[in-house]
Amino acid sequence: MLQRVHVVKVCLPEVIGDGITEEGGRNSHRQLSLTRRQILLLETLKVKQSILDPIPAALKLPIAVSCYWVQHTEAKAKLHHLQALLLGMLMGPLHAMINSPDEEALQGRGAEMLYEELQRVKAQPGPRLDLDTAHIFCQWQCCLQMGLYLNQLLSAPLPEPDLTRLYSGSLVHGLCRQLLTSASVESLLHVCPEAQQLYEHMFNATRSCAPAELGLPKGKSKKRRQKKRGTPRTENRVGTTLNARSWHEGGNRFELLMVGTLEEHMEAPELE
Template structure:
């Protein structure tokens, strides 16, 4: 959800509304959606190349290790699928359009932030590796988080302003002023994390000791993701909202400050709501009242008891009781073993596909993985998938080479960080790993995004993601790949440039025989599934390229559709980011 302008409003007055904490020896509940977005955008991660997942993994690990050092026990709560009532559908579409525009800006060298496609899957895998307790809700998690936090009397870590309104007993710690990188010690022995906690009591006291029960009405009048009634602008224009002596600089906080001062004059929500309706046409009054009251319900306790999951391994969600979903599906969703993509397709028969930094002049990269999605939809809805007449995916040999080379970063990291005595193998792995890091740094510093290359790697990620989802639906018949260090976008893009500039795979891997052997295994494994044309000697600017010494050939061969079962379908409009899953 979220109230526009509220979090920045209270943070601007942090001395008034926040208390200082030395956080240690406690449980803390983490709002995962806000958390991994904050880490993506505020940790100097490269976002143009659609996923430096190894760097993201390192940041997440550092964060949780700092909590462990302070004896803080984190419990992560993941949002689930889209709300089955569809009350946020318009908002979701608007957000999707904004992400497309941001991704387009990034692709052309502009600013902005779009989380990489697989960041949620990577995040879950890191949680599992670190043995951090987590649960995936069936839909939006905010109320469930609030209910769990009050049950445990522990704070919530989030950047969602709704947690300033929920009646949290122990308060909310905003992510951007949670100083996990600046641990301190008490008497030189016990670590703590400096933090600030929002105090709802102090906040209400500041506004003439306002009744807390008025805050849900404040939210819906201010506007959130659930309600944005144009008719409320009539009320806001006619009511003379008092700004008070502490008027905000600029206009962005005027509505927040004015509404809070205005509401503080009323004793309860019913009295305030009746006064709102006085400013509206009588014919609209009852409908508006019903909508406002319904939206205010979103700030009450949830019936979901997530504590049952952390204690017994399952919990009851009232929203699912009448949907007829199999028990194994609900359990797998709660454990994060099934993606929310699956629940959206099954329940809503509609999915939203994630925006990527790709070539916006080409058909959407998700189109290449449509045949896999059609199989998923067919299994979920018990219908036969109808696979479409696909165009070619224009991957070339150097794309495949760079992708496979990039996959070596995980094994190299494992060799370097494995316990035991140093040996020649570890030394060789370190040299190659450092060379890869140098390639990444060069790419991030100076290289302009090559859009066609970006598009191809976006297509590969789409196929990987849907392949993982299909595997989950089949109860993980195949071992799930470790995605935490499987793809590093800036490395793979940089390697593409090096391979085009005549660097050979053999020369690059000559320093590390173990990596060379692994690369050859990966390459041989892909060869039988690739078209023969990919490996034929090609002519480049009048020069014949001989067979590559690592079993590869020129950089110009195309990966033609003839042998690629995951082809690219043409689509021209914005709706390509939303898929309708119909029974027909």
């Protein structure tokens, strides 16, 4: 059975002066400037504007939501869950690169090659769905849903993302399996430097919001054995300076994001 999801309650911070007040009513936010509304949104999500500066406009809201997600978590999420989620977010930018009239943007077909590889992972059939992983991504989706609602309430201080290319259940579940077995982020992204740089920006932004208590390294005994043998540890994944953090989240389902292709992983399609 799919686990019940609990969402952390959030409250809008008080805005002094020209802010939203009880007397002003529900539409008083329309009197705020764009900058003020953006500050209100980011304060609610507990995200600093500066960490979103390197992020493209279309991905600022999903990354801000992901930052909130790692700070307010229920089910344990691991590094490979976050990596798979961020890799999946590259589909939109890659599609834009491929369809750009500027051929130099393709950088020797790198964007196209990476896009095709991600499509291959998405189409590849896998074993029965891991319900713990599904629960983790479901929580992120609920956080995104609430973030979208809040952004709409504040008259879109951040651009709304293209939901059709933001998240794919088949893709992120397939990437999770690959990252746990044969693949690494670096091996996937090396063909497209632009995508690799964007991934690093997204990963660093999310990492900066992770609570310190989530930075516990994984597999201490293994590290001790490696140290005794004098075996150097290799960093084979982009953005794994965290080593293997335990990540968390808080979200649920969203119509266009609904583990989209859940039925491809389940024996019972009615679970969608």
